[in-house]
Amino acid sequence: MSEKKGKEEKTKKGFGNLSRRDFLKDAGLVIGGTTVGSMAFTSGAQAQHKSEADKTSETLAQCSEDTITIELTVNGGKYRLRVEPNWSLRQLLRDETGLTSPKDWCGGVGACGSCTVIMNGRPVLSCLTLACECDGAVIETAEGIAKEKHPIIDSYIKWNAFQCGYCTPGFVTSAKALLDRNPDPTEADVRDALGGNLCRCGTYQQHPKAVLEAAQVLKGAKS
Numbered sequence: 001m002s003e004k005k006g007k008e009e010k011t012k013k014g015f016g017n018l019s020r021r022d023f024l025k026d027a028g029l030v031i032g033g034t035t036v037g038s039m040a041f042t043s044g045a046q047a048q049h050k051s052e053a054d055k056t057s058e059t060l061a062q063c064s065e066d067t068i069t070i071e072l073t074v075n076g077g078k079y080r081l082r083v084e085p086n087w088s089l090r091q092l093l094r095d096e097t098g099l100t101s102p103k104d105w106c107g108g109v110g111a112c113g114s115c116t117v118i119m120n121g122r123p124v125l126s127c128l129t130l131a132c133e134c135d136g137a138v139i140e141t142a143e144g145i146a147k148e149k150h151p152i153i154d155s156y157i158k159w160n161a162f163q164c165g166y167c168t169p170g171f172v173t174s175a176k177a178l179l180d181r182n183p184d185p186t187e188a189d190v191r192d193a194l195g196g197n198l199c200r201c202g203t204y205q206q207h208p209k210a211v212l213e214a215a216q217v218l219k220g221a222k223s
């Protein structure tokens with residue numbers, strides 16, 4: 001065997017034998033290197049980059065185990081679940097907790113917003129969130145929003161802000177997250193907050209009306 005051929009075979013064999021854990025460890029090194037490489041600005045930015053790099057390393061270390069057990073709160077209920085490192089949060093919610101409101105329209109590439117859930121107060125795409133990153137997280141899905149009888153549900157019904165309803169859980173969670181952080185949004189705020197959600201039935205005109213009315217109902221309930 002020639003030296004060149006021997007080298008090629010060794011390289012191929014090396015990749016073939018690479019375990020998921022080794023791969024993630026290597027990926028962590030690459031990501032860490034990239035982050036450190038971008039630390040060329042102010043000291044504040046450096047500190048922020050460093051803490052993000054630390055967080056990324058922690059996440060990758062956690063996600064590099066074959067399976068791990070995480071604890072999280074979903075719609076007020078406590079869960080302790082074993083997760084595979086390649087599971088998405090969407091998969092975890094649908095398959096392990098039976099909450100099927102996070103949908104998949106775009107094939108899980110972060111393009112449609114139909115899988116949106118609220119995680120620690122912020123709307124996130126559950127198809128692009130690794131389940132192993134969610135230890136200790138507080139998650140809210142459309143089921144939880146309906147269960148707490150949030151006015152956004154009635155206003156969506158009143159304004160016919162859906163047709164087939166497939167995209168609706170994603171819109172409702174994005175809208176609820178907006179109202180949690182901004183109880184008095186403008187129409188532009190609503191359009192901005194829902195900008196990542198797509199609807200193939202084309203109900204876009206109705207969403208701002210529904211969300212603005214829910215804001216009014218919430219304000220009335222508080223006054």
Ligand code: FES
Nearest residue numbers: 110112113115127
């Ligand atoms: S399934 Fe489309 S953004 Fe998540």
Ligand code: FES
Nearest residue numbers: 163165199200201
């Ligand atoms: S209501 Fe059908 S996809 Fe939005």
